[in-house]
Amino acid sequence: MKGHPLKRALLVGILGLIGGLAQADDTIRIAHIYGKTGPLASYGKQSHDGLMLGLEYATEGTMSVNGHAIEVIEKDSQLDPMLGRSLLEEAYDEDDALLAVGPLASSVAIPMLPVAREYRRILLVEPAVADTITGSRGNRYVFRTGRSASQEAVANAIALGQPGVSIATLAPDNDFGHDTLAAFRQALTGTGAAVVHQEFVPAGTANFEATAERLFAALADVAGDKVIFVNWAGAGDPLASLTAMNPNPAEIRFAANGGFLSTLAGYKAYEGLEGANYYYFEHPSNSVNDWLVEQHVARFGTPPDIFAAGGMTAGIAIVEALRRADSTDTDDLIATLEGMHFNSPKGDMLIRASDHQTLQSMYHFRLRSEAGVEWAIPELVREIPWNEIPLPEGH
Incomplete structure (x- = not known):
């Protein structure tokens, strides 16, 4: 939208007021803004396949709700934050999208948040995880069906927090690392476990020998029980260094997020x-x-992965709200x-009214290897229901 700033502001206001009325008699248009191309294209495909499956499932194959057809408009952010922002403006303005879903990365999501507020249209964030999306940078038009970074960290604290457990942690030296481990430490309160040491190293670190020592x-x-919890998001592989250098394999065990x-x-x-x-x-x-697994295997030849489940969750939430x-x-x-x-591939979920973060179950696992399976199997120890995960507000 170009032109004089006052005219632009007036037009945005008008669009916000009449957007719902315009949609009432027309197709419901949903913009999916994600990294369709680029280094995370395979993850983008997961997200889009899942979204389409979710819309199909929730509409019982009709791809319509309340008598209105649903149209999904794909927009490729290429993981570029400013491109993602401009594509969201384009979706609300030129495409008259009722709402938008995406993106993959938090770095792309954050510049998009003010656009949703400016146009007074909903942005459903899936699967970007930065806490600030539903925290300090969020607004009333932003919702998230995916998990937050702290949600995963708190779930790990619940999985590991037992009396007598001493935990040393490793995380990247950035907002993600510090914020998630702060939530992790807080969630350990009262469990009898304690963090005895923390290591924060640059996300680009490749050599972890000194850190491991x-x-x-x-x-x-x-x-007592000794655990090193690796909450890593970076280029290197700290677990490989830790495993190779572990002086007491029988005494020190490792913990990490799944993936x-x-x-x-x-x-x-x-x-x-x-x-x-x-x-x-x-x-x-x-x-x-069960439906997701069956359909994903039949259509794509593989079981559904994390972003496929997340995309399906977003699709179901949209249809249910409409x-x-x-x-x-x-x-x-x-x-x-x-x-x-609302129901999802992970069961019951609740969108918290206070910050628009969706509360959901997480899964305590322990890895085992099995001949003929190309990945380590995260054997389920127990499902952690969302009402047992004390996620702080704004996380």
Whole structure:
């Protein structure tokens, strides 16, 4: 949208006021803004396949709700933050999208958040994880069906927090690393476990030898159960260094987040590693997940991965909100989404009204290897229900 700033502001205001009315008699247009090309294209495909499956499932194959056809408009952010922002403006303005879904990366999501507020249209974030998306940078038009970074960290604390457990942690030296480990430490309160040492290193670190030596030294004279929790998001492989250098394999065990099937393929050497994850196709036991697994295998030849489940969740949430609100007015949809329970491949979810973060189950796992399976299997220890995960507001 170009032209004089005052005219632009007036037009945005008009669009926000009449957008719902315009949609009432037309096709419901949903923009999916994601990295369709680029280094994360395979993850983008997961997300889009899942979204389409979710819309199909929730509409029982009709791809319509309340008598209105649903049209999905794909927009390729190429993982470029400014391109993602401009594509969202384009979606709301030129495409008259009722709402948008995406993107993959938090770095792309954050510049998009003010656009949703400016146009007064909903942005449903899936799967970007930065806490600030539903925290300090969020607004009333932004919702997230995916997990937050702290949600995963708190779930790991629940999985590992037992009396007498001493934990040393490793994380990148950035907002992600510090914020998630702060949530992890807070969630350990009252469990009897304690963090005895922390290491924060640059996300680009490739050599972890010195870091590993400090972690092992911190646990050397500690009695009881000893754990090194790796909360990593970077280029290197700290687990490989830790495993190779572990001076007491029988005494010191490792813990980490779960991950994609491609991540788990690299975890075959870490049998016994423990932690909590967002999704593994064999963990949830419900009819929605059964349908997702069956359809994904039939159509794509593989079990669904993390972003496929997340995309399906977003699709179901959209249809449920439209159906229950029986309206395409943005304010009506916001009122419906806030506090909405809905079913998903992971079972019951709740969109928290206070910050628009979706509360959901996580899964305590322990890795094992099995001949003929190309990845390490995250064997389920137990499902951690969302009402047992004390996620701080704004996370």
